[in-house]
Amino acid sequence: MGHVRPTDEQFFRTMIRLRHVEKALTDLSAGGQLRGSLHLCEGQEACPAGACAALLKDDYLTATYRGHGYVLAKGTSLDQVIAEVLGRATGLCKGKGGKMHLFDQEFGVLGTNGIVGAGVGTACGAALASKLDGTGRVALTVFGDGANNQGHLMECWNMAVLYKLPVIFFCENNLYSEMTPLSRSHGNVNLSERARGFGLHTESVNGNDPHAVFEVVSKAADRGRSGQGPTFVEAMTYRTTGHYQADSGTAYRSKEEVEDWRSRSPILLLRQRIGAKADEIETEELAVVQASVEKALADSVPAVSESTTEVFA
Ligand SMILES: Cc1ncc(C[n+]2csc(CCOP(=O)(O)OP(=O)(O)O)c2C)c(N)n1
Numbered sequence: 068m069g070h071v072r073p074t075d076e077q078f079f080r081t082m083i084r085l086r087h088v089e090k091a092l093t094d095l096s097a098g099g100q101l102r103g104s105l106h107l108c109e110g111q112e113a114c115p116a117g118a119c120a121a122l123l124k125d126d127y128l129t130a131t132y133r134g135h136g137y138v139l140a141k142g143t144s145l146d147q148v149i150a151e152v153l154g155r156a157t158g159l160c161k162g163k164g165g166k167m168h169l170f171d172q173e174f175g176v177l178g179t180n181g182i183v184g185a186g187v188g189t190a191c192g193a194a195l196a197s198k199l200d201g202t203g204r205v206a207l208t209v210f211g212d213g214a215n216n217q218g219h220l221m222e223c224w225n226m227a228v229l230y231k232l233p234v235i236f237f238c239e240n241n242l243y244s245e246m247t248p249l250s251r252s253h254g255n256v257n258l259s260e261r262a263r264g265f266g267l268h269t270e271s272v273n274g275n276d277p278h279a280v281f282e283v284v285s286k287a288a289d290r291g292r293s294g295q296g297p298t299f300v301e302a303m304t305y306r307t308t309g310h311y312q313a314d315s316g317t318a319y320r321s322k323e324e325v326e327d328w329r330s331r332s333p334i335l336l337l338r339q340r341i342g343a344k345a346d347e348i349e350t351e352e353l354a355v356v357q358a359s360v361e362k363a364l365a366d367s368v369p370a371v372s373e374s375t376t377e378v379f380a
C-alpha cells in the first residue's frame with residue numbers, strides 16, 4: 068500500500084525546488100548569512116524525490132548531512148526548513164538544530180545527521196517499535212557508500228534481518244566518500260553483495276531515475292509492511308558538485324567523469340521529456356523558494372534564554 072506513482076511533472080517540481088533551495092543556500096553561504104559547511108545533493112535529486120514519494124506520511128525517515136532533500140520530499144514545510152537552516156526561531160527546531168539536525172515528528176523525520184551512518188541505528192529502533200506496536204510504519208534510512216564501512220551498520224543489518232524489521236537501508240552510492248573513491252576504501256566494492264552476506268534482500272537501482280527509485284522503494288516498503296523484513300537498496304548516483312562548499316571536486320575526479328554524469332542529471336533528463344512546461348514549473352518553484360528565504364531572513368534568531376531549553380532531558 069504505497070502512494071500513486073508521481074508524474075514526470077510532479078517529480079520535476081520536487082527536484083527543481085530542491086535545486087533552487089541549494090542554489091539559494093549556496094548564495095547565502097557565500098554571503099556569510101549561512102554558517103557552517105554545506106553539503107549539496109546536486110545530481111542526486113532523483114533519490115529523495117523517488118524514495119519519499121513511495122513512503123506514507125507516518126513512515127519514518129533518517130538521513131545524512133546531505134539529506135535536506137529527503138526532509139522536503141517527505142512533506143516537511145519548506146518555510147520551516149529554510150528558517151531552521153538559517154538558525155531562525157521560526158525554524159523546524161526553533162533554529163537550534165541547523166541544517167544537519169532537521170527533525171519533524173509530524174512527518175516521521177527522525178533527523179538528518181552530521182555523523183556518518185548515525186541515522187541507521189535510529190531507523191532500526193523506530194522499525195522495531197513499529198513492529199512491536201503493530202503500527203505498520205516503515206523506516207527508511209539514507210546513508211552513503213562510505214558509511215557502509217561503519218561497524219555499527221553491520222550490527223544493524225544483522226539485527227534487522229534477524230528480527231525482520233520493516234526498515235529500508237537506502238544506500239546512495241555516489242562512488243566517493245568525501246574525496247576517496249570506493250576502490251580505495253572498500254575491499255569489495257560490490258555493496259549489494261556485501262549486504263547479501265548479512266542475509267539482506269537487495270535491490271540495485273538507477274538512482275538518477277525517480278520512477279525507478281519510486282518502484283524499488285515501494286516494493287521494499289510493501290515487504291516491510293507485510294512482515295518480510297528489511298531491504299537494502301543500492302541507488303547508483305553521483306554528486307555533480309564537490310563534497311561541500313569548500314571542495315571544488317576537481318582534485319580527485321576528472322572533468323570528463325563529472326561532465327558524463329552531468330549529462331545524465333535527473334533534472335536534465337526530465338526537462339527534456341517535459342518540454343516547455345518545465346520552464347513554467349521552474350519559474351513557480353523559484354518564486355516559492357525566494358519567498359521562503361526572504362521570510363526566513365526577516366525572522367529573528369532564538370533568544371539567548373532559549374539556548375538551555377529543550378537541550379537537556
Ligand atoms: C563518524 C564520522 N566519521 C567521519 C566523518 C567525516 N565525514 C563526513 S562526510 C564523510 C564521507 C561519507 O561518505 P558517504 O557515506 O559516501 O556519503 P556522501 O558524503 O558521499 O553522501 C566523512 C568521512 C563523520 N562526519 N562522521
Ligand SMILES: [Mg+2]
Nearest residue numbers: 211212243244
Ligand atoms: Mg558517497
